[in-house]
Amino acid sequence: MEKINTTKKMAARDLARGAIIAAVYALLTIFLAPISSGLIQCRVSEAMSVLPYFTFSAVPGLFVGCALANLLMGASAYDVVFGSLATLLAAYITYLMRNRVSKYLAPLPSVVVNALVVGALLTYVYGVGVSYWVAAGYVAIGQAIACFGIGLPLMKLLERFRDKLFGAS
Numbered sequence: 001m002e003k004i005n006t007t008k009k010m011a012a013r014d015l016a017r018g019a020i021i022a023a024v025y026a027l028l029t030i031f032l033a034p035i036s037s038g039l040i041q042c043r044v045s046e047a048m049s050v051l052p053y054f055t056f057s058a059v060p061g062l063f064v065g066c067a068l069a070n071l072l073m074g075a076s077a078y079d080v081v082f083g084s085l086a087t088l089l090a091a092y093i094t095y096l097m098r099n100r101v102s103k104y105l106a107p108l109p110s111v112v113v114n115a116l117v118v119g120a121l122l123t124y125v126y127g128v129g130v131s132y133w134v135a136a137g138y139v140a141i142g143q144a145i146a147c148f149g150i151g152l153p154l155m156k157l158l159e160r161f162r163d164k165l166f167g168a169s
Contacts, residue, residue, distance in 0.1 A: 122139070
């Protein structure tokens with residue numbers, strides 16, 4: 001009987017988990033397209049920014065999901081690249097923070113990083129007609145609504161099923 005390589009099994013599980021996260025992020029963003037982009041936006045899929053608190057698989061998953069959503073929604077090349085990299089950076093920071101600070105701060109990197117990067121994209125790439133700090137402020141408000149207002153309740157729900165969804169911690 002062939003011995004199962006648990007490392008490969010875990011790698012496949014992590015890859016599948018990341019792919020599911022990417023798909024859900026992209027679908028939510030596209031489905032809610034009218035409120036997912038622009039100067040005044042609330043990208044509901046950003047509630048998923050709490051997922052790196054539970055699993056590293058969410059870091060590449062959120063990045064790929066954001067890149068797909070931006071690409072499929074016709075965002076500029078700068079937005080596809082830098083907006084997606086902002087999500088990657090925020091997700092990685094959240095992952096690094098998971099054992100060092102309160103879980104209630106898990107959404108903070110997504111709010112701050114996206115406000116700074118997407119605010120710049122809106123101002124300098126899309127020319128929304130407001131100053132950088134106003135654009136960053138609007139993005140921060142939308143991110144805070146999605147990440148704290150929806151993300152923290154999502155986190156609370158996921159904690160109940162943590163072992164089944166993400167393995168024992």
